[in-house]
Amino acid sequence: MRLFFREHIPLLVFYFIQMALFPLLYWLDGYKHLPIIFYSMGLSLFFLTAYLLQRFINHKTFYRRMSQTIDALDDAMQKSGDSPLPEALDHLMERQFQCYQDEIIHYKKKLQDHITFINQWVHQMKTPISVIHLTVQDDDNPQSKSIQEELDRLRKGLDMVLYASRLDEFEHDFHVKSISLASLVKKVISENRRLFIRNKVYPDIQVPDDLTVYSDEKWLGFILNQLLTNAVRYSAGKGQKIAFQVKQAESTLMLEVCDQGIGIPQQDLRRVFDPYFTGEHGREYQESTGMGLYLVREICKKLNHRVVIESEVGVGTTVLLIFDRV
Template structure:
């Protein structure tokens, strides 16, 4: 009813303004004729017109009641509208339903195209992993026949391709995160050792040494695959931005107020203070990215997106030329 009165307030004010003009004219006319209309007469006329005005608006509101009471509590509801009482609202309803159907078809088409694109991307990435594995096996087989520097350069390029494929694959999977998600109990130390083993060649090639300081009894509940990707990106960045060789990357975990805090600490070049607020932005490489061309600006962005989806906290603290600490906090279940 409030909505109806708000819509009709202008017409009601106009109606009473016309009644006031009529009363003024009637009073002037009666004065010229030598008589005068009493206040009780004006009050009686005002009551009469108000009564009929109220009857009119009550009947009109009854016709539009369903429309005024209709609300959408769920944005996913269909484009249903109540039956319309007149030709104007019928036209508006028809136009609305046609527009809704058109938008619905466009959205369904976009979803279908996006799904096909995602499937193609994932299949292509998996197909690219086969020749990549063949190239690495061939390189290992011919290791003794190749110059050491060439072997190292080839390893670096193959790792770069592998990391790029991983980024593309997980970015594609992230769009359907809820369908590719499995929570299980994970021993933190075992997961860290798995990541270190995966990046063994990178550690050796860059002369960086991992040191694990984690109690074997510490465990968490999360998705191993997704969290493993996050740790891969953190480890890759720690190795990449270590700076000097013979440095150490520390993996530490502790239980604090019931939550598990996993830290990856390096003593590399660090992150400039003006860049820290933007390191989770997509494609942001910052000042360090100008010196390391292989930076894509997507690793930490995806890591943050995954941690948010897993309901883990990802925090970064850093000082230029002193190092960076990245912490993942796993709140108690």
């Protein structure tokens, strides 16, 4: 209603100026029969009111649409009315919607092609890494051990790229089942044994063997890998152990990954899950990409888990993975 009146304000202004001028002209011309003058003014006002009323009734849907907030694309495609102006608007919206759909399809295809390329590239890179690993795994000299450590870094970097590229298609690449938490923790620790040795940190596993959670083993393994890598990296030269502990409540189960490392400053703590955020310590440790904890949070959301970080500078950091009991 308000939009309708706003659109017709110029018409009403000019009409009332005209209505004021015509009686004045009649009066100056010597015609002084007031009832006829007022009658003609009333008749003119009646026809204007009838015109505006008819226009409002015919365009009511149109004006309502123009005044509403569109929350979804389907709302924009609703019919506005049968008169020429609403029909023209509907045709314009249909053309715009079709152009929008074409653009979406185009960019989705480009994104899918990019993801396919990344996946193929990662798998191709893993083959020479495996060959190099087999070549040096039996050598005990320091050079071979250094090569193995660098291969581990390469493999983790490739895994991060692979998991990041698959995140948008998560629904097609996960399988929830009952998982032994202790077995998965031990598997992740075994995969990172050289990382522990190099940084002179040892694991302390306090997870009952019979404890299970419902999750996707591959994605949860990636989460634990990221948490463990961060814990060891920021404990090097300071902390002595990385503790894996479990706390149980009536409706939840919490896996704690605790280190005795340098800790996270309070001003950085609220931003550690932001993509590409490396913080104060990230500038000191050049390996930091700022993507690890971001991926951890996003994967936890999709798995319906929660992740919380508590930290104190100079004391250490505790990451809590919270699982809902089924």
